[in-house]
Amino acid sequence: MRAVTIQADKSLLIQDRARPDAGDGEILIRVEAAGVNRADLLQRAGFYPAPPGASEILGLEVVGHVEAVGPGTTRFKIGDRVCALLPGGGYADFAVADEGSVLPVPDSLSAAEACCFPEAVFTVWANVFDRARLHPGEVFLCHGGTSGIGVIAVQMARLLGAESVFATAGTDEKCALAVTLGVDRAINYKSEDFVTVMGEAGGADVILDMVGGDYVARNIQACRPDGRIINIAYMNGFKTEVDxxxxxxxxxxxxxxxxxARPIAEKRRLRDALEAKVWPFIMDGTLRPVLDSSFALSNVEAAHARMQSGQHSGKIVLLMGEG
Incomplete structure (x- = not known):
């Protein structure tokens, strides 16, 4: 099978690899689409290594059909259309996933559209709802509101009862997109101060941040009492001065x-919760995919360049059937 690996010089190589086998509790997926995430760029740069035992092949999420099932699997059967969260191995024609990180895909979605969801819904549920405990009636602020994570986070917050949803983005066009996704107030961080805007609104109960750096101190200013700030990345740096x-x-x-790197049992717990609370919105089309662009596997370098540019809105996807 074709698979994308990182070379010593940090370039990407599409090479022939043996097809993996499904082990206990695992399923083998014939991949149609694989999501591109900023974490892939970090791994490529040497800053986010695969956890022990995970595939060295890039890729943290896929959409496809079940090709084979391993011992101990109970839910999915050969031919089922599914999506999966992976610790690695997604940029390939076949990928193995623990059954507890797999979810069904509605026929109404293309493979590229369905690939907008796995990593994003797991990440948002785990952080915004499971850890930061965003409750109905609270105020939510999402930085990077039109990123692949952001476009899902603002919709989930709205659908699960947030009183108000705020988001930051870097252009007026991205801000307009955020509003169409249910954001009450989109803040162009290049021309507005989000601390001032949030202060006028009374502050945020929960802030999801991918920026870090000086945003750490500014998020503290933008929170209301008993607020929760959760970081999933530090694109502006891990160090800053904080009062x-x-x-x-x-x-x-x-x-x-x-x-x-979370344990399989933890991911299964998250999967079960988001399937009960969020997945119905995906199955009925209420939670919308936001697809920025798709690339053939052979054009994986262009997909990474698109991600690196920061110009995208929504998800960047690799399509296996296009070369």
Whole structure:
């Protein structure tokens, strides 16, 4: 099978690899589409290695059909159309997934559209709802509101009862897109100060941040009492100067998590929760995919360049059937 691996010089190579086998509790998926994530770029740069035992092949999410099932699997059968969260191995014609990280895909969605969801819904549920406990009636702020994660986060917040949803984005066009997804107020961070906007709105209960750097201190300012700030990335850096007095005074919680290396049992718990609370919105079309662009596997370098540029809105996807 074809698979994409990282070379010593950080270039990508499409090479022939042996097809993996499904082990206990696993399913083998014939991949139609694989999602491109910023984590892939970090792994390529040497900053986000695959966890022990995971495939060295890039790719954290796929859509396709069940090709084979391993011992101990109970839910899916050969031929089922599914999507899956992976610890690695997605940029390939076949990928193995733990059954507890797999979900059904509605026939109404193309492979590229369906690939907008796995990594994003797991990430948003794990962070915004499971860890930061966004409740109905609260105010939510999402930085990077038109990223592949952001476009799902703002919709999930709205669908699950947030009183108000705010998002930051870097252009007026991206801000307009965020509004169509249910954002009450989109903030162009290049021309507006999100701290000022949130202050006028009374502050946020939960902030999802991928920026880090100076945003850490600014998020603290933008929170209301008992607010929760959760980071899933630090694109502007891991180090900054912070005055912790308002954290104390406002009783704030600062959190940060990753998803990839969590135990299988933890991912199964998250899968079960989001399937009950979120997946019905995907199955009936209420939660919309936002597809930025798709690339043939042979054009994987262009897909990474698109991600690196930061110009995308929504998901970037590799299609296996296009070369």
């Amino acid at each position: 912790f007095r308002p954290v104390l005074i406002k009783r704030l919680s600062l959190m940060a998590t990753t998803l990839r």
